Amino acid sequence: MSILKLTGISAGYGPVRVLHDLDLSVEPGERLGLVGLNGHGKTTLLSTIVGLTGWQDGSIVFEGKEIGGRRTHGVGRKTPGIVRSGIALAPQGDAIFPGLSVKDNLDSGAYTSASWRSRKRRRDSVINVFPPLGKLLKQTAGTLSGGERRMVSVGRALMSDSKLYLVDEPSLGLAPKISMGLVAALCEIDIGEGAMIIAEQNLPLLEGRVDRMLGMHAGEIKLDVGEALGDVPPSAGGMH
Amino acid sequence: MSKTSSSPQSKHLIGRRAWRPAWPARPDRVLRRRRYFGSKRSVLKLSGQFNPKTLKREVVLTDKKPLFWLFGLFLLVAIPTAVGSERFLSLFGIICIYAAINVMWTLIMGTAGLQSFATLATVGVGSYGAAYLSITFGLPWPLMLLVGLVLGIAMGFLISLPARRLDGLYYALLTLGLSEFCRNFVTQNEALGGKFNGALFGAGRIVPSDMLTTRLGQTLAFLTTFVALLVALGVFRWINGGRIGLLLKAASTSKEDESFASAIGIDWQRARMIVFMVASGVLGALGAFYSTYIGGTSLQIFSLDLLLLMLAMIVIGGLGRAEGAVIGTVIVVGITQWFTDWGPWRIVLAGALALLSVLYTRNGLFGLKEQMREIRTRRQALHRAAQTTKYAEYLPQQAPDIHDKSLIAGRTFERELREKLRGWITPEIIEEHRRSPLGQHSDHLERILNYFRKAPIPDKYAVYTEVPFQSYRVVALSGLPGVPPRIVDDKTYGSLDEAYHAVFMRRINDLKAS
Amino acid sequence: MIELIISAAVLASMYGLVAIGISFTWASIGMLNLAQGFIFTAGGYAAYLYAQTMTNLGITEGPVMSIGLLISGMAGSAIAGLFVGSIAFLPLQDRANFRTRGLIATLAISLIGTQLWLIFFGPQSKPLPPIFGTGRIEIGSGGVSYSQLGAIVIATLMLTAVIMWMRSSRAGLQMRAMMMNPLGAAVVGVSVRVTGMRVLAISGALTGLASVMLAQTFFVSPTSGVQPLTVGLIISLAGGLGSIPGTVIAAAIVGLAEALTARYLAQSLVPFVLFGIVVLILVFRPRGLGGLLEDVRE
Incomplete structure (x- = not known):
């Protein structure tokens, strides 16, 4: 059984419709790469899963439970519930808390009571993934550099004991070397029976690291990654 | 006007027609607009039109608002004068004064976009200043009004100083405390009647007090309040409908709008200040008028509850609209002044109405439509x-x-059509086309081909002849003049029919994928 | 001199409690709670009802009375806060123009509330029994009464406790997270609605504490919430909405200014001095003192 199954998803903001009747399913233990140019709906797809778009329609089944449905208002009203049911999102840009310390930022990611109790251990394992954070725990998150902020944001998502991790544009605005390291670290994390979706513009970053790659073009899923990215040749190894 | 001219309603959207009163026009006379004296505003917005049903010329009233206003104001002045009881006259007098204050407040909150709660503070300062000077120095009422005006402008200037620096809500908070402070000041000031709970009596009146016991005097006093309301409405119209109001509309709703307005050269801050000062001046004069109306003043004018009640009036009617301010005032003052035996419950009712209109309506009674x-x-x-x-x-x-x-x-139809055509694509049809791309075809194939033919030019497939009778290629048209078609693939076809069929197959594939 | 400082400190701590409630609500849920005056009075009347019940049972003083008064006041205000939230916050929270509509809704609640108190408790001021006894400690030239001392100590303790709780607990972390970035908070499973109601209850409890302690000198009446509301508003404004240290400093300044003006100038000038100070602060720092502190920190 797939861990996440989207059927007939449409979503958008106000009069703008971004996703058009989209189907997608994610299997347990799978690392899925979602590539596509700017403005083709990658972020909207991830936000739709957690209910953060302006409106949405269509079914989203997560671990056999329906979390989607038609919704015309109430942005983010269901998000906390969805997130608590086991989906962690590292949103685009940094939705970190600039006035809190790095430690508090990470702790805020441990939102289930089980993960809150084991937050020290979880913090250590996040630091294992992102060693630079170890020295910065006391620092205010607002004073970090872009790469460090992104690490905090992704690390915060890893603090929860979620089944599904959604990582949105880990490389956005980062130097190539740093984003390479970040994505490599992401792809080495043990997700067990869970799954991870990484949305990314930069195809070579994901190539060979994820189990499956899908292209997004104009709000629809294209199996052919090259089509979504225009002239970039499709990768042979990344395809199922 | 000829009979064949298109329907005049065609500029309206499908679904609802605007209902507008129309009456037959005299064909021998030219329609002449009447204008207000000294201005270019027309009294009624009339336009001529041709009625396609009756085939007659008609004069149509495009904007019915002036009639409603006229009717409403007529009722406002006619009911109390006709009934003529003292209670009725004083009730409507209070309604007129409050409505005038609310109209000015609407000017500040709506037109100028300043969330100021200093309205009653300004009114109170005008009222106390005028009453105090009148009692101490025996000022006659015209001078009291003048004093009120000057005090109001001064107050407006002082209050508007922080508005330049502060954000909307910060400013609202700052000004909310103002009337409470004024109340404190009066309570502790003996000259202003602090000992008698801030009550001042014996100020000059417009209608002499010995006349007030007669019905004529009471009616006259009421009529003065009605004139005050008319003045306030006139100022509202003059500012809101004029150039400044127009300038401020560009800047009134959001921060981005403000930046945009400055970018196109509108000095909205200055316009805002002017509106604020004018409104404050009128508010001060209204305060002084209030003193002349009741022959003094009292601390009630500074109370937070009265301020909230007035806000309730504006909210119930609809924020930012003069008609909303007046109707809201009629409702709330009607409830609170008429059902006096309900005690505090009547204010609870007014508050509940305000709460309901905030919770369930977007902009009060007049936003309901x-x-x-x-x-x-x-x-x-x-x-x-x-x-x-x-x-x-x-x-x-x-x-x-x-x-x-x-x-x-259109989109629905297209999609439906595509779906139907897709169902018709069978190997037989393709085989039929392959056999003879031109000429008579079966019904389904003909319809599919017709659909293909009406495709838009950009990216439409065409056949390109490299060598006549030997080599053909499939190209896609660019759709732009001067831009050559692009070659779709590297296949060449030996005959024209083969090339036709290749084009057909490409289109079939596109149709399947759509 | 000591009396001056003490009275300034009492005023500052009382106003500070109310102001922090307002500031806190604004920063976390983006709603200006102008029904804080209503919440304030609710606490006073809850304590009054408690005192009535206790007196009927024959207890007029002692720890049961004192602690009960404080707790009942806080509980009453917290419930009033939840009530305000369920009317003005929950239905409007994700609709258009929430800020303006929330402001008007809370104002309407405050209008209704005053009248309801008037209906149920009448216009007379109700006294509360003394919480801290009636004694006095002499220090040097001046002295300080038990109630003044108690007010300062309890307010400080309460404020410290709340700040500590905000710093260390999970709910506190969630609230701070929501203040910084509501979207980010939603992503980490913080429900704006639940946390918002929690914030309203806590700021209500703080206000209720101030209400009970101020009632020692000013009694409880239907309109007794107006003065704390207006002063609380301008303090939270001067302190920078959402900044706890800024609010504390602003409360200290305002308390001192009020005590000094009342002593050396005239009681009638107090409002104007306060207003002038706040306008001055805001003209130089449109975001209040909290903004100043944040600038320094960065």
Whole structure:
């Protein structure tokens, strides 16, 4: 059984419709790469899963439970519930808390009571993934550099004991070397029976690291990654 | 006007026609607009039109608002004068004064976009200043009004100073405390009647006090309040409908609008200040007028509850509209002054009305019409979408935002058509086309070909002759003049029929993929 | 001199409690709670009802009375806060123009509330029994009464406790997270609605504490919430909405200014001095003192 199954998803903001009747399913233990140019709906797809778009329609089944449905208002009203049911999102840009310390930022990611109790251990394992954070725990998150902020944001998502991790544009605005390291670290994390979706513009970053790659073009899923990215040749190894 | 001219209603959207009063026009006379003296504003917005049903010329009243205003104001002045009881006259007198204050407040909150709660503080300063000077130095009432005006402008200047620096809500907070402070000041000041709970009596009146026991005197006093309301409405119209109001409309709703307005050269801050000062001046004069009306003043004018009650009036009527301010005042003052034996419950009722209108309406009583219309179109769209949900290209919640409903219909039709054609694609049809690309075909194939033919030019497939009778290629047209077609693939075809069929197959594939 | 400082400190701590409630609500849920005056009075009347019940049972003083008064006041205000939230916050929270509509809704509640108190408790001021006894400690030239001392100590303790709780607990972390970035908070599973109601209850409890302690000198009446509301508003404004240290400093300044003006100038000038100070602060720092502190920190 797939861990996440989207059927007939449409979503958008106000009069703008971004996703058009989209189907997608994610299997347990799978690392899925979602590539596509700017403005083709990658972020909207991830936000739709957690209910953060302006409106949405269509079914989203997560671990056999329906979390989607038609919704015309109430942005983010269901998000906390969805997130608590086991989906962690590292949103685009940094939705970190600039006035809190790095430690508090990470702790805020441990939102289930089980993960809150084991937050020290979880913090250590996040630091294992992102060693630079170890020295910065006391620092205010607002004073970090872009790469460090992104690490905090992704690390915060890893603090929860979620089944599904959604990582949105880990490389956005980062130097190539740093984003390479970040994505490599992401792809080495043990997700067990869970799954991870990484949305990314930069195809070579994901190539060979994820189990499956899908292209997004104009709000629809294209199996052919090259089509979504225009002239970039499709990768042979990344395809199922 | 000829009979064949298109329907005058055609500029309206499908669905609802605007209902406008129309009456036959004299064909021998030219329609002449009347204008207000000294201005270019027309008294009534009239336009000539041709009625396609009766085939007659008509004069149409485009804007019915002036008639409503006239009728409403007539009722406001006629009812109390006709009834003539003292209670009625004083009730409507209070309504007129409060309505005038509320109209000025609307000017500040709506037109100038300043969230100021200093209204009653300004009124109170005008009222106390005028009453104090009148009692101490025996000022006659015209001078009291003048003093009120000057005090109001001064107050407006002082209060508007922080407005330049502060954000909307910060400013609201700052000014909310102002009347409470004024109340404190008066309580502790003996010259202003601090000992007698801030009550001052014996100020000059417009209608002499010995006349006030007669019905004539009471009616006259009421009429003065009505004149005050008319003055306030006139100022509102003059500012809000004039150039400054127009300038401020560009800047009034959001921060981005403000930046945009400055970018196109509107000095909205200055315009805002002017509006604020004018409104404050009138508010001060209204305060002084209040003193002349009741022959003194009292601390009630500074109380937070009165301020909240006035806010309730504005909110119930609809923020930012003069008619809303007046109707809201009539409702709330009517409740609070007429049912005096209900005690505090009447204020609870007024507050509950305000609360309900904030919770359930978008902009009070006068925003209701728009809200209802929106709900209706949304519901219609949902209904329509539910019927055609299989083919709808748009989500129902999106449909109300698209004004041209034919777009939706067109898209729905196209999709339906494509789906039908797709069902007709069979190996037999393809084989039939392969055998003879030109000439007579079966019905289904003919329809499919017709659909292909009406495709738009950009990216339309065509056959390109490299060597006549030997080599043909499939190209796609660019759709732009001067830009050559691009070659689609590297296959060449030996005969024209083969090339035709290749084009057909490409189109079939595109249709399948769509 | 000591009396001056003490009275300034009492005023500052009382106003500070109310102001922090307002500031806190604004920063976390983006709603200006102008029904804080209503919440204030609710606490006073809850304590009054408690005192009535206790007196009927024959207890007029002692720890049961004192602690009960404080707790009942806080509980009453917290419930009033939840009530305000369920009317003005929950239905409007994700609708258009929430800020303006929330402001008007809370104002309407405050209008209704005053009248309801008037209906149920009448216009007379109700006294509360003394919480801290009636004694006095002499220090040097001046002295300080038990109630003044108690007010300062309890307010400080309460404020410290709340700040500590905000710093260390999970709910506190969630609230701070929501203040910084509501979207980010939603992503980490913080429900704006639940946390918002929690914030309203806590700021209500703080206000209720101030209400009970101020009632020692000013009694409880239907309109007794107006003065704390207006002063609380301008303090939270001067302190920078959402900044706890800024609010504390602003409360200290305002308390001192009020005590000094009342002593050396005239009681009638107090409002104007306060207003002038706040306008001055805001003209130089449109975001209040909290903004100043944040600038320094960065």
